[in-house]
Amino acid sequence: MIKVLVVDDSAFMRKLISDFINGESDMTVLETARNGKDALLKLEKAAYDVVTLDIEMPEMNGIDALREIMKGTPLPVLMVSSLTTEGAQQTITAMEEGAVDFIAKPSGSISLDLHHVKDEILFKIRAAAGAKVEQVTSVSTRSPMHTEDRIGTASITAEKKILAIAASTGGPKALQKVLPLLPKDFAAPIFIVQHMPPTFTKSLAERLNHISSIHIKEAEDGEIAKKGTAYIAPGGSHLKVKKMGRSLIVEVTDSAPVNGHRPSADELFLSLSDIAGYGLVGVVLTGMGYDGAQGLKEMKNKQSCIAVTESAKTSVVYGMPKVAREKANSDYSLDLNDIADFLNNQIVWE
Template identity: 60%
Template structure:
């Protein structure tokens, strides 16, 4: 039984979220709290499996609450927040601090139409219950260097290279561990699919851009991609790569979800198969489900490519990397802190 603490300053929102959870077999709301201060006090006295946390609350907001939770009693937290500019920015900061996922309130702080994201919320609570928080690095640096040296044996052949990254639950924090550590003269464009609701990916891109030597931005339809720039697919859209003459561009489309996902890693990866002049490195990091496995298998079969996955040891949720490894032989399995050095060697 997944036991949940629901935190929101709106009594209506607490009731609605609780009703969704309590009507689902295998999970129940063990308690609720109207602000972060009360929530933190309850966490000191009672154990929970997952917390759903509003961002904009009196006395102690969601970000302050999350920092205290992660420092003193770490457990999986899902942000349930409005996608206003302020709410999105706070949510991105919260995911840096360790929140595993976000669900957007469809119409503001008090959303009468919250039922439209009911299935997403319940799915993410299930994923969060399987997440790992507060991991510690255990492997010594010598063995890492040895493995990194061994993995460098395979290289991409074409002069033109592209990096594609797919991630979901826990992804914003993983991206923050990778992109800011890439060298400034990174020699390839980077296309990123992060499962995230509409309204949040722009704030994510802006925050990562502040932290990184490379440029990071939310992708725009029709723009030509440049080496040393990362393009994040907008939430709720699909992103594909397309050649325009001899230049590479991105399409940002209102296509329907693919296998339940918009954006979809598989949609992006399948579009890369037509790039005849490019070698592709595909990287799948933390996330629930199997998005990306189909596309990675096609890359491995049809392209000059490197297939990379995050290790079970560091993935907050090991579902997406695991599904790739079960489907094909990967070129490298890397701990989170190994990924940027590995990429810097190959680009």
């Protein structure tokens, strides 16, 4: 039984979320709390598997409460955020501070239509219950690669290269440990799919750009891809890449969701599998489900491609990388802290 603490300053929202959870046979709400201070007191008195934590609350907000939780005995926290620019920025901060994932309220702090995301709430609580959490370290550091993490010796020899990255649950924090360690003159364009709704991907891109040497932005339809720039798929849209003459052109489309996702990593990877003349590097980081596995397999089957998956040891949720490792027969399985050095030293500069 998954034991949940529901934290929200709205009594209505506490009851609505609690009713969703208590309606399931495998989870229960042990307690509710009206703000961060109240939540910390409740956490001292009982053991919980997951906390759903509202961001905007009086006395102690969700971000401050999250920091206190992660300082002590960390446990999986799902942030509950409004679909606003400010809410998105706060959510990205929460991801950096150690939250596993987030749920976006459809219509503000008191969402009468929360039932629209009921299935997402329950799905993410189940995923969070099995997630790995640890005390937050704010500085990304380089570390020597562990040879035992290598499961292959593949390399690419093409002069021109493309890097593509897929991530879901735990992805914002994982990207923060990879992208800031890539140099400004990184010799490839970078395409990223992070499962997020609109508004949130723009805030993510802005935050990552602020702490990185490479340029990071939300992708725009029709722009020419450049080396040393990372393009993040806009929430609610697919990101694809096509070759036009000697240039790579970014495509942003609103076609149907794939694997339940839009953006979908498979859509990005499949588009890259049709581009000849480049050495492809596909990376699948932490996340729920199996998005990206089929596309990564096609990249390997059709082009010169190295497939890298994050290890079970460091993945917040070892779903997407596990399926990709098995289905695409990934060449390397690496701990998160090793991936940036691997990209810099073993792939891009060969």
